[in-house]
């Protein structure tokens with residue numbers, strides 16, 4: 221069996237994980253989030269420099285947690301894209317250096333495939349067929365997934381504008397909550413009334429694409445409301461906005477399961493950490509007799525374990541390693557796990 225070292229640097233988290241045969245041996249995470257907070261979003265150059273500084277210590281921390289040494293590593297996987305170019309390059313360069321030094325095969329992988337693979341660390345292999353809802357800061361998609369590494373992944377729908385996480389981040393800003401907006405809104409919503417304001421449920425009309433997602437109109441609706449109601453309670457706005465997002469995401473994900481005749485829904489990505497989305501998905505899946513799989517919260521947001529997990533699936537599937545001269549790809553749709 222092969223121990224896979226996974227490296228993730230697509231945004232502001234330097235993540236390192238070690239996975240062997242579907243088991244997470246250990247992982248570590250360094251974040252430059254605090255350095256971006258005063259800018260209200262991730263600054264690519266700051267993120268890249270932070271990755272550079274955090275890389276070696278984070279690899280060592282993960283090895284220590286796993287109780288192994290670098291010499292035990294048999295393969296290296298790294299996020300090749302999508303993500304911030306400056307940030308991706310640091311991870312790819314580091315992964316190449318480790319692979320070369322260890323004489324180990326190297327796999328450049330798709331970040332979103334990693335998000336989906338994170339769930340297998342907690343709940344074991346995916347069933348033969350599943351619908352995967354990916355909700356992150358940059359992506360919102362419903363996918364038809366089989367084995368994740370061999371059969372091509374099909375897109376059932378993708379957001380036509382903002383990603384769900386982007387909407388959380390922008391709405392948080394509108395109501396004066398700190399970056400990153402997702403966790404702030406989740407927290408503030410606990411003291412709010414989700415029925416206080418009836419925000420629109422985008423693309424849910426009879427003539428709309430049944431699986432379509434759009435979040436920019438919802439963000440604008442919140443902006444208009446806040447403009448018209450300067451004294452609105454931030455917790456009520458947060459809870460009502462969160463309810464609209466959770467309602468739309470879960471209704472469409474269940475619709476996709478019905479359409480595809482699939483009885484497993486997997487919800488992954490940073491926004492899958494949201495407490496209301498997790499609860500509503502569970503409630504609706506229970507009612508529909510669909511099995512819901514959501515990774516534990518710490519594996520929902522970006523981490524290295526998920527990249528090691530998808531690398532481990534590729535290794536066990538006998539995938540051909542990536543050439544040592546491959547480059548990071550900042551924009552790339554998810555079709556296959558390996559880039």
Ligand code: KG4
Nearest residue numbers: 356357358385402403490491493494521522
């Ligand atoms: O997957 P991720 O860590 O990075 C990307 O690949 O984009 O997702 C980050 C996104 C951010 O927009 C963040 O606000 C959102 O996930 N997020 C949440 C929560 N935790 C993180 N959104 C809603 N509720 C949360 N609890």
Ligand code: ZN
Nearest residue numbers: 335356490522
């Ligand atoms: Zn992500």
